[in-house]
Amino acid sequence: MKGIVFTLLEETIVDEHGMDAWDRILEEAGLDGVYTTLGNYPYEQLVTLLQAAEPVVGYSGRRAQQWFGRRALHRLADRYPELFEPHTSTREFALTLNDVIHPEVRKLYPGAEVPTFALDEDPEDGDLSLRYESERGLCSFAEGLLLGTGDRYGEEIGVQQPRCVHEGDSYCDLVLTVEASTSREAHARG
Ligand code: HEM
Secondary structure, three states, rough: EEHHHHHHHHHHHEEEHOOHHHHOOOOHOOOOOOOOOOEEEOOHHHHHHHHHHHHHHHOHHHHHHHHHHHHEEEEEEEEOOOHOOOOOHHHHHHHHHHHHHHHHHHHHHOOOOOOOOEEEEOOOOOOEEEEEEEEEHHHHHHHHHHHHHHOOOEEEEEEEEEHHHOOOOOEEEEEEEEEOOOHHHHHHHH
């Protein structure tokens, strides 16, 4: 996993809880915390760090991953606004994940190991199902990234996971529903 993900976690913890909290998390995780954005590190270290961070952030397990995904998305969007500007909604953005967003990520971070999503739109209600395909099992991190994207576009979105490998299913399905939109564009569209 690219070091950028770890530096985003460090920034988030330090901003919200202070440097001492990050030092305590590293100590608890038994890691030295030396990450460079373009370096490669085992993704398991992210799982370990998030477990060690549980008492600090107040969430555990999948919710801790989701918590971090949401915050990481905001930090990525601040760094790369050009990836978000062409779109006006989470759904539209999510539809470009495989073909635009993550390929761009691989240009910025050569060697990045990104997931793919098999996308399926429900023609009736417009819900978008994203079948998460990755060996890393970070579906809750993906949920958080989607929720953060919703924040970015001023939408109130829901993400359900009717299937999950951590619950014994053979794959993870993330279903995105848009509850409400508060964005100016959406108001203008009526
Ligand atoms: C809804 C939006 C997004 C979702 C659901 C998503 C999902 C994910 C997930 C789940 C991973 C962890 C790796 C894995 O599970 O195999 C990942 C990795 C990553 N994503 Fe995304 N992503 C999103 C948007 C973005 C954006 C906007 C950026 C950057 C501007 C980005 C950059 C990255 C990077 C740098 C990695 C790490 C790759 C590596 O470790 O080698 N993602 N993404």
